[in-house]
Amino acid sequence: MRVFVAGATGAIGRPLVAQLMQAGYDVFGMTRSQERAQAVGDQGATPIVLNIFEAEAVDQILKRLRPDVVIEELTSLPQTYTRQAMQAAAATDARTRQQGGRYLQNAAAAAGVRRYIIQSCGFWYAPGDGLASEETPLAFVGPPAIATGTRLYANLEQRVLAADTLEGIALRYGFFYGPGTWYAPDGNMAQQVRQQQFPIVGDGAGVWSWIHVDDAAAATVAAVERGAPGIYTIVDDTPMALRDWLPAYAHWLGAPPPLSVSAEAVQDADTVYYATRLRGAANVKAKQALAWQPRSLAWLTPRSMATTKK
Template sequence: MKIFVAGATGAIGRPLIAQLLGLGHDVVALTRSPERARTLAEQGVEPAIADVFDADAVKAAITRAQPEVVIEQLTSLPKTYTGESMSAAAPVNTRIRREGGANVLAAAQAAGVRRYLRQSIAFWAVPGAGLADEETPLAFDASPAVAADAHIVTEIERRLLETPNLEGIALRYGFLYGRGTWFAADGDVAQQVRQQKFPIVGNGEGVWSWVHIEDAVIATIAAVDRGNPGIYLITDDQPLAVRQWLSAYAQWLNAPPPTQISVEDALLLSGADAVYYGTQMRGASNVKAKRELNFQPRPLEWIVNSAVAHAS
């Protein structure tokens, strides 16, 4: 199968391309960098050089490639995971998802692409009891950045799923961990935890849903072959409260235990979004992905055989 990947050099894009090639697919990857194009070619990928914000160039690249499937993994995230860095990166990241993604989608539709998969986000469901599923509304009334992102996710998913003559699939990934992520042992969050700069906020009841980067790739490839049009939550089997996963993560890193701060202090130091992540976030259910994609995610790396796994 011929597959066009936009966002081929990101944390998911790199292992995704390797897996697609290993399965015998013909892969065309979009890049604006001649240097990265050479690297892709050395891997056996056909590079397509175009700026994602140049609609005509993107259309020409996809028309020339004539893929059956397009996978969009476009993001522009900072190397550090802090409130300041995420806020600074937000305008560019929003533009690349909105404008860049719109250009890729329009080009795919014009070229007669059969199926289109795009990256989305699993952890912005409206707070409530139990795990959120694909039908749960998003948190439009949450803290400022969360609410803004919930609106953006809704906008770009609707744009995809309402595009005529295209099988659109939105893959809502949980928090990514593994090689090349913030939560890798050499990642930015790991460094913050070692320095006790990533505290538990309040009672630490915000529930996070995780997925290993390689499992995200496996689910994406499964969706290429047998996913049904619509939304899938791609997360592991054990969403955990911050007080659980963060304590186990520190132990796994051989770091000091995380500190704990009040909601009031968190509001002053880090803002309402930090409080939302720490105390209100809702976990996600992967039942649909397991049923329809035969998704079998691994346990969270730092929870396996830990006391937290048995206490949760």
């Protein structure tokens, strides 16, 4: 089976290409630069250097390759996670996902692709009691970045799931951690935690759902052939409130404990929302339909938990 991966050198793209190759698929990894294409080739996949905004070129390459499955992992995110960096990257990231993704999907449909898998978001469910499921409404009402991001992902999902000729699957990933992510030990968020720049805001009751990039890749590989068209939430088994996971994460990094600040002292409404209102999600559907099992959260060692509960 031939699988085309758009965004093959991103945080999830790298392990995804590796696992697809291990599973025996014929993999084509799309990237924007010749330099990154070398990394795709080193994994044994066929590198494709392509500008996603050149619709005709995208159409031609899909018609030439005739993949059975296309996986859209298109993003344009900064290495540094700050409010300013995210705001600066927002327009390009949205254009990459919306316009670039539309060109890719149109080309896939024209090339006779059978299944189309898209990256979506598993942590912007509407606030409420208990864990969210795929049927839970998304957080369309909220502070600026949350509401804008929710509308973006909803539109992306609708584009894929409404396609007449494609088996559309939207994978709602949780917060990524692992190699190449902001939360890796050498990532930017880890650096901020070491410098006590990531505090517990307010009551810290916002529940975060995590997923290791290797497990996200494994779920995506499973979705190549398993699962009916639709939405699947790809998170681990341990959603945790910020007030619980952040001290454990800091301890795991060997960092000092996080500071605590009041919600009133924080000027950014999105930051307060993440800290106090975020809703965790359940992975029951994905585990059953995809025959998939994520690992335990890395920093939930007995030693870390014992330390944070003192």
